[in-house]
Amino acid sequence: MAKANTINPVRGTQDIFGEEQERFAHVVSTFDRVRRLYGFQGVQMPVIEPTAVFARSLGETTDVVSKEMYSFDDRGGDSITLRPEFTAGIARAFISNGWQQHVPLKLAAHGPLFRYERPQKGRYRQFHQIDAEIIGAAEPQADVELLAMADQLLHELGIADGVTLQLNTLGDGDSREAWRAALIDHFEAHRGALSEDSQERLQKNPLRILDSKDPRDRPIANSAPDIDAFLTDEAKAFFDAVCAGLDAAGVAWTRNSRLVRGLDYYRHTAFEFVTDRLGAQGTVLAGGRYDGLIENLGGPSTPAVGWAAGIERLAMLLDGVVAASIDAAIVPMGDAAEARAAALAAELRRAGLAVELGYKGNMKKRMQRANAAGARYAIIIGDDELARGEAALKNLADGEQRDVKLDALAEALSQ
């Protein structure tokens, strides 16, 4: 418990340590391995961007821009924003650096993001995501490849059980407009029965009524028309190709015709991997196609599709605790042994072995630390062993102990 006069962390930030950090690192390293299997290049992006990058990509009037961004004026008077997502910054970089010469471009990124909102389960003001984008590919095969990678990632993390891929299409521009008009007609007809929130949504974002959680809205949302009847031939062919591609790739999915995106630039495929294990924050990985975004930001007309996933949420779902462990802990007793142990530690580490050197406390203390560090072996060196050029090598799992020549330790530990 912190004392009254100590400094508190910034609200919504977290100090990730120990077991939690092990899980976190496991998510990132698994992502880094899997994205290489699919030929996605890593990319490092700035954490800060001009506010206009997000204001123009997300829309000036959305809640996100108006009240959920971490923005401030720098000393030169420019408005700067801590990135709330990866996609807009990547689109900006694509334009800034003329990356159209590299399309189709498959990019992967991960790191901290910031949103100024109330913290709750799995949601922080500074949080972390992994992110994947395919830029410059208008073909449905890009959507399939992107989703196959997400699916493989979740399987390799061992959290695919209880997670389902929900898939929908928002159609092309014409499809979307026709559907939107039909939805407004439908909801206007039931206006009085809608929740207060949804009556608001009818003005600002009618598509959002479809995934409302309010029980009063559900019957009306469920009886609303699907987009299917409004899809153009091209849009229908695109969605069919995505579905067929997923089946061919062995990626399980279910249609969720109520799944929508909040922002206008989304087109065609929209998807979420959803779990029932995280309370209200059940979306584990989400994304879609945003063919209009780069053009909105002043770049060339460029199709793109991508997803992002919260590292904290993925880490929460990991079952097995990844226990930290090392190969050996050296336990020297006496000045001469300590001097020799320092050299031995360096030698073993150069040989690629993870080694801890105990230099604090009495022998019992050092043995306790060796055990706590998860060491497979303790290397005990006292004056007697030192005189013989040996160490007592104790297997901490079964308690077996034998003498080994110092210069044979690396080999003995490697077995």
Next chain:
RNA sequence: GCGAUCGUAGCUCAGUUGGUCAGAGCGCCGGUUUGUGGUACCGGAGGUCGCGGGUUCAAGACCCGUCGAUCGCCCCA
């Protein structure tokens, strides 16, 4: 921005209708074992009960405020 619940030891928590209620487990330190961990036993340190005010003979408990946390709503790129 809104609602609910909760702030007691390093951690997880118990504390009855206000009256020895400053407690437990784990962890930490030490000992049983001056060179042998993980199991066992014994001992010890550690808290102005989030903060400020109020009610009362008496407040960890009740009231008000404040800060923080958690869960949900809104939003979700």
